[in-house]
Each structure stands twice: as structure tokens, then as C-alpha cells.
Amino acid sequence: MLAVLDDTMAQFSVKSAQISLDNAKHAYNLSYGEGASTLNNMQSDDTIKQAGDGVEALQENLVDAMDSLEKSKEQLKDAEKELADLKEEYDFNEDVDEIKDYADSIDKGTMEGLADYQAAMQRYQAAATAVAPVEAKIVQYKSAIDQCEASIDTIQKNIDSTYNKYSQAVTSTNISNGELREEQKEVSKNNISQAQLGMDQAKESLDTYTIKASISGVIESVNIKEHDFATSSNPAFVISNKDVMTATYYVSEDIRNTFTVGQKVTAEKDGIMYDGEVIEIGNAIDQNTGLFKIKAAIKGDTTGLLSGTKATIKTDTYHANNAIIIPYNSVYYEGTQAYVYTVVDGKAKKVNITTGLYDIDNIVVTEGLSKSDVVITTWSAQLREGVDISVIDKNAEK
Numbered sequence: 001m002l003a004v005l006d007d008t009m010a011q012f013s014v015k016s017a018q019i020s021l022d023n024a025k026h027a028y029n030l031s032y033g034e035g036a037s038t039l040n041n042m043q044s045d046d047t048i049k050q051a052g053d054g055v056e057a058l059q060e061n062l063v064d065a066m067d068s069l070e071k072s073k074e075q076l077k078d079a080e081k082e083l084a085d086l087k088e089e090y091d092f093n094e095d096v097d098e099i100k101d102y103a104d105s106i107d108k109g110t111m112e113g114l115a116d117y118q119a120a121m122q123r124y125q126a127a128a129t130a131v132a133p134v135e136a137k138i139v140q141y142k143s144a145i146d147q148c149e150a151s152i153d154t155i156q157k158n159i160d161s162t163y164n165k166y167s168q169a170v171t172s173t174n175i176s177n178g179e180l181r182e183e184q185k186e187v188s189k190n191n192i193s194q195a196q197l198g199m200d201q202a203k204e205s206l207d208t209y210t211i212k213a214s215i216s217g218v219i220e221s222v223n224i225k226e227h228d229f230a231t232s233s234n235p236a237f238v239i240s241n242k243d244v245m246t247a248t249y250y251v252s253e254d255i256r257n258t259f260t261v262g263q264k265v266t267a268e269k270d271g272i273m274y275d276g277e278v279i280e281i282g283n284a285i286d287q288n289t290g291l292f293k294i295k296a297a298i299k300g301d302t303t304g305l306l307s308g309t310k311a312t313i314k315t316d317t318y319h320a321n322n323a324i325i326i327p328y329n330s331v332y333y334e335g336t337q338a339y340v341y342t343v344v345d346g347k348a349k350k351v352n353i354t355t356g357l358y359d360i361d362n363i364v365v366t367e368g369l370s371k372s373d374v375v376i377t378t379w380s381a382q383l384r385e386g387v388d389i390s391v392i393d394k395n396a397e398k
Contacts, residue, residue: 015156017202019163021195028188054162062155069148076141083134090127099124245298245305247276249313250291256281258317265296269311274298278315318357324365328358330377340369341376343389348376350385 092098103120107113223235247267251259259281267274275298282293296313298305305311331338331353338355341348353368369375376389 011206014199014202014206015159017195017199019159021192021199022163024188024191024195028192058155058159058162062152062159065148065151065155069145069152072141072144072148076138076145079134079137079141083131083138086127086131086134090123090130092127096124096127096131099127245302246279247296247298247311247313249294249296250286250289251294252291253285255317256292256294259294259315263315265313265315267296267298267311267313269305269309272304274300274302274305274311320357320364320366323356324369324371325362326365326369326375327377328361328363329379330375331355331363340365341383341385342369343374343376343391346389348383348385348387348389 087093090096090099099120103117103124106117106120108117247265259278261278261281263278265276265278267276276296277299278294279297280293280295285291286293326340330340332340337352339350339352342351343349351368351373354366356364356366358364374391376383
């Protein structure tokens with residue numbers, strides 16, 4: 001269990017459902033149970049009325065207490081919003097004394113420094129004057145919430161006690177000297193079934209107020225505290241499962257189309273390499289980045305990785321098989337036409353080529369060359385079609 005949301009209303013629903021269930025069972029047992037024919041010492045009608053009125057009065061008190069609780073919570077929410085606005089207006093995070101600490105840190109040895117100090121102190125005095133009553137209201141509302149919750153607990157206990165007296169008083173009116181009709185007995189049973197269903201639903205609803213982790217892992221950050229308001233936009237907890245770490249990155253459409261599920265990737269973080277594989281390929285453009293989301297599962301010992309950190313992902317995108325690869329700098333262009341110089345019978349020959357994949361060092365030639373061609377890789381101002389070329393045998397002995 002990570003945390004419990006404010007379940008006061010849910011607790012009240014469970015207790016109300018329990019009272020309804022107990023009422024239904026009492027009514028059935030008093031009319032049809034073993035004690036129906038032997039119970040004596042009947043209570044008077046006045047006693048029944050007094051006990052019933054007592055239960056109703058306490059239930060009204062409970063509703064009033066619940067209303068007060070909700071009102072105090074709304075007031076607390078408004079005051080906390082007001083305090084947050086003041087923090088933003090006067091530029092401090094936790095306590096207004098941050099402004100004073102900042103002022104005290106200013107070097108007042110110059111006119112400019114003295115002016116900055118005076119401005120900061122004026123801002124501190126104004127902030128302190130504005131913040132103090134708001135913080136006092138927050139303390140007051142939190143105290144009121146605690147008092148309301150204590151009152152609700154006391155009233156609920158009194159309801160239980162008063163109801164027991166009421167049920168004893170009602171007993172006398174539910175005793176029958178003869179057999180009641182069978183359909184009345186079935187109605188009583190149905191009342192119990194309906195009350196039990198309400199009880200089950202109330203308990204199920206109560207369970208939703210308990211926040212539990214859906215995975216095993218390490219809690220890396222906690223973003224809520226007591227009396228905070230939970231929102232869907234801010235994660236209450238960040239939990240990482242070190243056994244299943246996932247890297248998320250974004251690529252363009254042409255790169256995305258080269259990926260396959262199961263494709264190997266390498267993640268690098270702080271000089272450490274981690275192996276992984278692609279587990280999810282996005283089918284729609286991410287509206288924030290304009291790219292496609294890719295997810296990869298990182299394998300091995302990932303204890304050194306923290307959730308939310310950045311790493312470098314490497315993988316193959318394009319590749320060429322059985323390709324001719326030549327130095328990138330040996331390729332020249334006329335417009336969009338690529339060409340190289342080869343050596344034929346001791347002379348330079350210009351050959352048009354078609355290129356493919358390349359990087360800063362090498363380029364793939366898909367058409368125009370064969371494996372037996374000798375490509376001139378050194379540049380010279382005199383290099384042109386038909387000039388004499390001398391080939392240096394690097395393997396010759398010096």
C-alpha cells in the first residue's frame with residue numbers, strides 16, 4: 001500500500017450500508033427467527049418512538065458534521081490556492097523567509113547592491129504581510145478538518161449504540177403470534193439480499209481509496225503529503241521496476257519504417273552499455289514531437305539506471321548487403337550525377353556511378369563499379385580523364 005485518499009465519505013457509506021444490512025437481518029430474525037415465538041418483556045410504543053427519534057437525530061448530526069467537513073476542505077483548498085498564488089507573485093518556493101535570506105546575501109557595499117537589498121526587503125515585508133493571514137487560515141482549516149473527523153467518528157459510535165437500543169425496542173412490534181404469509185417472508189429475505197449487495201458495493205468503493213502499487217520496484221519519488229489534493233496531472237509516486245526497464249525514444253517516419261519488434265538496440269548511460277530490444281513501434285505521430293514513439297526493453301543489470309534519466313540509444317536502421325564501399329572523398333559530382341576516377345591501362349577514366357548509404361568516411365556504390373575496378377582515392381589538381389596515373393604498391397618492399 002502506498003497511500004490512502006480521504007475516504008471519510010466512503011467510510012460513512014460502508015457504515016450506513018452496515019446499518020441497513022443489520023436492520024434487514026434484525027427485521028427478519030425478529031419476525032421469523034427462533035426468538036420470534038419466545039421473546040417477552042415487550043417495550044412500549046413510547047420507548048420505540050424515543051429510540052427511533054434518537055437514531056434520526058444522530059443521523060442528522062452526522063450529515064451536519066459531514067457538511068462542515070466538506071466546507072472546511074473547500075476552504076482549505078481555496079486557502080492553499082491563495083498561498084500558491086502568493087508564492088508565485090512574490091517569487092519564493094517554501095517559506096517567505098527565503099526572500100529575506102536572499103536580501104541578506106546581497107553585497108551592500110555599493111549603491112547598486114544597497115538598492116537591490118532595499119528592494120528585496122520591501123518585497124519580503126509585503127509578502128510576509130500578505131502570507132501570514134493565509135497561513136493562519138490554513139492552520140485553522142486543517143484543525144477544523146481534524147475536529148470534524150473526530151466528531152464524525154463519535155457520532156457514528158453513538159449511532160451504533162442508539163441503534164442497538166432502538167432494535168431492542170422494535171422487537172416487541174415484530175413478534176407475531178401466528179404464521180405470516182410466505183410472500184412477506186420472501187420480501188424480508190430480498191431486503192437482506194439488497195442490503196448485502198449495498199454493503200459489498202460500499203466496501204468495493206472503499207477499497208478504491210487505497211493506492212497500491214501495480215508493480216514491484218523501488219519508489220524513486222513521492223509527490224504528495226497529508227492534506228494535499230491528488231490530481232491526475234501530477235504522479236503521486238514514481239516506481240521503477242529494475243527487472244523491466246523501458247527506454248522510450250522518438251524517430252522520423254522513414255526511420256520508424258526500418259524497425260521491427262525484437263530488433264536489437266544498445267543503450268549507453270554514463271559510459272556503461274546496456275543491451276535491449278524493440279518491444280513497441282508507434283503507429284501514430286506523437287502530437288508533442290511530431291515523431292513516432294519507439295519503446296525498447298533494456299536487459300541485464302539495470303540497477304544503475306533511474307526512471308526519467310536520459311541515455312543514448314543505438315541501433316541499425318539502413319543496411320546494404322554485398323556492397324562496394326569506397327572512401328567518401330573519392331566521389332565527385334556534376335550537378336546531381338556522382339562519378340569517380342578509375343585506373344584503366346595506366347590512365348584515369350571517369351566513371352558515372354549510383355550511390356547508396358554513406359557516412360562521413362565511406363559511401364556505398366550500387367551501380368557503375370565492379371569489384372575489380374581500381375578507384376583513385378587521392379585528389380590532385382591535374383586529375384582528369386586520360387591523364388597518366390602511377391599506382392603505388394603498398395605491399396612492395398621499401
